[in-house]
Amino acid sequence: MFDDSFLHILDQAEDQAKNLVWYSPSQIERGDHLNDDRTKGMRPWSISRKTGELLHNLVITEKPKIIVELGTSIGYSTLWLAHAVQQHNGHIHTLERIPEKTAIAKEHIQNTSLQDSVSFYNGEIIDILREQKFQPIDMLFMDADKSNYVMYLEFLRPYLSPYAIIIIDNVLSHPEKTEHAVNWCKEHIAQESNIFPTESGIFFCKT
Numbered sequence: 394m395f396d397d398s399f400l401h402i403l404d405q406a407e408d409q410a411k412n413l414v415w416y417s418p419s420q421i422e423r424g425d426h427l428n429d430d431r432t433k434g435m436r437p438w439s440i441s442r443k444t445g446e447l448l449h450n451l452v453i454t455e456k457p458k459i460i461v462e463l464g465t466s467i468g469y470s471t472l473w474l475a476h477a478v479q480q481h482n483g484h485i486h487t488l489e490r491i492p493e494k495t496a497i498a499k500e501h502i503q504n505t506s507l508q509d510s511v512s513f514y515n516g517e518i519i520d521i522l523r524e525q526k527f528q529p530i531d532m533l534f535m536d537a538d539k540s541n542y543v544m545y546l547e548f549l550r551p552y553l554s555p556y557a558i559i560i561i562d563n564v565l566s567h568p569e570k571t572e573h574a575v576n577w578c579k580e581h582i583a584q585e586s587n588i589f590p591t592e593s594g595i596f597f598c599k600t
């Protein structure tokens with residue numbers, strides 16, 4: 394089902410996800426990077442391969458034309474989504490605040506057949522959403538700053554297509570941080586919803 398070049402990029406991104414770490418300016422000032430205290434650094438926090446396969450299947454089945462991904466990191470989930478969305482000529486817009494992460498994500502995609510299916514945006518999610526006004530959004534994948542999910546949902550509600558799909562990661566691993574967004578979806582837009590019991594837990598709902 395997946396050609397060798399795609400599997401090779403996935404392997405590369407999985408290795409990076411295990412090994413890369415960034416330090417914020419205040420962590421550097423404290424010297425965390427000199428002690429190589431990786432627990433304190435920012436990591437890629439990529440989804441698992443199983444979750445990637447699940448997202449891929451969802452995109453193949455539901456055929457969203459426009460996907461918006463909040464939280465690119467180094468682009469592992471983006472690879473899965475792009476590979477699937479390309480098959481029906483759709484497009485994914487992916488947003489990330491850390492420039493080094495966006496740069497790595499772009500490297501994975503460039504020079505592959507996926508590059509025309511992905512647009513990368515670097516900056517604060519809310520600023521990019523206000524500026525770009527993506528619409529109509531057929532699929533929204535939320536994998537970023539959980540405390541702001543409800544704000545993003547309220548902002549994006551007018552731009553969702555009539556049959557939009559909302560996906561929220563980490564609803565089982567971080568229920569206390571994601572329940573507001575899950576409840577908001579159930580109350581305001583969900584015709585049907587489900588939780589896939591992956592390690593992190595994926596909430597899925599359709600408007």
Ligand SMILES: C[S@@+](CC[C@H](N)C(=O)[O-])C[C@H]1O[C@@H](n2cnc3c(N)ncnc32)[C@H](O)[C@@H]1O
Pocket residue numbers: 437438439440463464465466467468469470471488489490491494516517518519536537538
């Ligand atoms: C869990 S990681 C995303 C992982 C990625 N979806 C994957 O599975 O490969 C969350 C990312 O969201 C980014 N992020 C968090 N809050 C953000 C914000 N307000 N604006 C832009 N990016 C943000 C973080 O820098 C981090 O790289």
